[in-house]
Amino acid sequence: MDIVTYEILRNGLYATAREMKIAMMRTAGSPIVHSGGDASAAVFDAECQLVAQGNDIPTMLGSAVISTKASVDAIGRDRLRPGDVIISNDAYLGGGNHQPDIQFTRPVFVEGEIVAFVMTRGHWTDIGGQAPGSYTCMTWDIFAEGIRIPPVLLYRDETPVQDVLTLIVQNTRETEVRMLDIQAQYAGCFVGDRRIASMVRKYGKDALKQAMARALDHSERLMREAIRAIPDGVYEAEDRLEPVAGPPGWPTAEIPLKVRIIKQGDGIHFDYAGTGSQTRGGINCPFSVTCNSTWFTVKAITDVSIPINQGCYRPVSIAAPEGSIVNARFPASVVAGNTETSPRIIDMLLRALAPAVPKRVVGQSNGGANSGVFGGMDPDEARVARTRRRYVGTVEPHAGGMGARADKDGVNGVRVYVGNAGSTAVEITEQTTPLLVQEWSLVPDSGGAGEYRGGLTSRRVYRVGYEEATYTVCGERGIHPPLGQFGGLAGSMFHSEVRRGDGSVAKVPAKGSVEIVTKGDVVVLQPPGSGGYGDPHRRDRARLLEDLRDGYVTGAALSDYGLSPAEAEALLAEAAHG
CATH class of the missing domain: 3.30.450 (Beta-Lactamase)
Known part of the structure; x- marks a missing residue:
């Protein structure tokens, strides 16, 4: 041809x-x-x-x-x-x-x-x-x-x-x-x-x-050439996955994640032996999800211009113990293995491969879809007539921070890795559901300090218009923050809460809680930030000044970059004067 x-x-x-x-x-x-x-x-x-x-x-x-x-x-x-x-x-x-x-x-x-x-x-x-x-x-x-x-x-x-x-x-x-x-x-x-x-x-x-x-x-052929350029060797890493915050009697121990990567010639093998057993709650991965996480990582550290098809995956072999959290056995629940555990696996793989391809890895990112889920009956008769929906459910993935890169800051307010879906537009949320979005903003200081700063997370604040509804969240990094690479500092952790009309506040864990919300309640959902890359003391002062003017970094974080109180005061004054 x-x-x-x-x-x-x-x-x-x-x-x-x-x-x-x-x-x-x-x-x-x-x-x-x-x-x-x-x-x-x-x-x-x-x-x-x-x-x-x-x-x-x-x-x-x-x-x-x-x-x-x-x-x-x-x-x-x-x-x-x-x-x-x-x-x-x-x-x-x-x-x-x-x-x-x-x-x-x-x-x-x-x-x-x-x-x-x-x-x-x-x-x-x-x-x-x-x-x-x-x-x-x-x-x-x-x-x-x-x-x-x-x-x-x-x-x-x-x-x-x-x-x-x-x-x-x-x-x-x-x-x-x-x-x-x-x-x-x-x-x-x-x-x-x-x-x-x-x-x-x-x-x-x-x-x-x-x-x-x-x-x-x-x-x-292109993928084998790209893999051949990676130094031969054995690369290892491990991490711990946060458990589901279930009722009394549910597992409370963190689940170990472990990988051993053998790179030889134009092939690469991933062995997940030592990873913890499948657990109660929907954070288990089907084998297809672990394969996908692995293939994605190989593609990300090689050449993004290689046309994506199944040929890219031929040089990659994968072993995952059956019955583990990365190869769950029926009837384990798996809904968040795909959206939350999978990005955690990718972060671990990038940490393992960092010595081999330091310029191709990033600081740890927000680690999941961090979805807020509402469901209940719509009290607005006009909207019900228009949409023909009495019951209204919504699933909204939320944008966190992407880790800093070897030569650039991380990306603010973005889905990362295998997600790649956008948050629902505010206008659509407000037109089709009993929710009012009061705030959608970037969160200062949520990106870890580094020579290159981690990307900031975003915060969404909803006012509930349902008479009664469920609020469910499925997120990540509610216990451990996203770490940096090569001396970069960690980013912020997951946060969600429900502020009741009576003044009480219910903290919502990243995994496991279902809250009943009623009209007038305010719901806050803030995914994790992301880790920095490189020694923060080496960050260019012009970039730091720009961060202050943009509101990405506040005076409270300047000490992370090695500034003395006097240096911080002078930089803040310069930022204030435009």
Whole structure:
């Protein structure tokens, strides 16, 4: 195949994945999808190998390497027909990452032959379970996390399988919103099917097959070259994962995380032996999530320009003990393993690899989605008539700090690592839910000091308009702060509280608590900050002056940068005079 045809086909596959996600976002019902972009789309070859994806949610796309093949194998490729769509979310039967992320898988037929598969995955704001929003760490097992959907046919010959559809949506708290999400994901798959079929009609099935195989081999070759540049050796690190703040009798000990990395030639092996056993509460990881965390880290420390597909992962091997928190065994609950434990694994891997690639690692970051979840009945009759939603649930990921880099400060107020979804726009929150956002601001001094400063976290403050609702939070780093690299200092920790109308204040731990909130209550949610990079005493004074003027750093933190009281007073005076 000539290079021009190859590049047209290769770029066409990536463009298809991007268009599929756009189709989803335009029609989805969940604000976390249509506003926050918590959705992904990808194209797989006829053998279920990931060949093209959008710039979407890494945790969805990495685990799809496992879940797509699991979905097709469960149904049986011989049973599939044009217009079929498989739905699944089960972490154990379907290879999923966690149950709120619903995967649709569609075969692409041309002249009676499967030439590709397309996949959409979206985060539904509710899939049932014990807590509104289906997002709480305090679950006994996976059955409490919402309806489990093993791979089953949801569409047959372009027509919904009505009994399956009814069974699913009636086990959620927002039936009409779920219907919109289903139709949106179907639309994304439909777009992907049509685009790929069009390419095949123009260039032929053999050309598409060759282009897909070549794309996988090309990414593998580039990844092996990048890995070869990393010094050979054995690299190790360990950390401790914070337990769920459950009721009396639940485990209270921190869970060890441990990794041993063996880099040799153009391959790299990750061994998680020594990591603690799976635990009570939803912080366990399915093996697919641990694989994704590992693949993400390798991609991040090598070359971001390498086209992302399954070829990137061929040089990487992974061993994780079954029954551990990084390879949970049924029926362990897993909802936050995907969003909170996974970033903690990545922070540990970056710490292990820091001696090998010091210029490619960052200070520890905010470590999770840090989601605030509200659920209850909407008392606003006008809004109910407009939205056709009496029950209103919302899941809002919150932006924390990204760790400082070797030559730049960290990024303020951002999701990091495998999350990559935005916070819901204030206007959408206020228009569609009984919540008023009173504050959304960056938090001074929340980024760890360093030659390069850690990124600041953000704070959101809500005034509750529900007559009564649940408030659930699922976050990270409520006990241990995000550390810096190479002498950089730690950033701030997670903080959340409910301020009652009677003047009392309830502190909300990062994992495990459910609070009942009522009209007039004020809820504060502040994710962790991030760690600095390098000795703070080496920070350029011009940068420090700029931080003071921007309000990123206050006088209280100047001693962290080695300033004497007199030097701090002089710098503050200079900042005050513009």
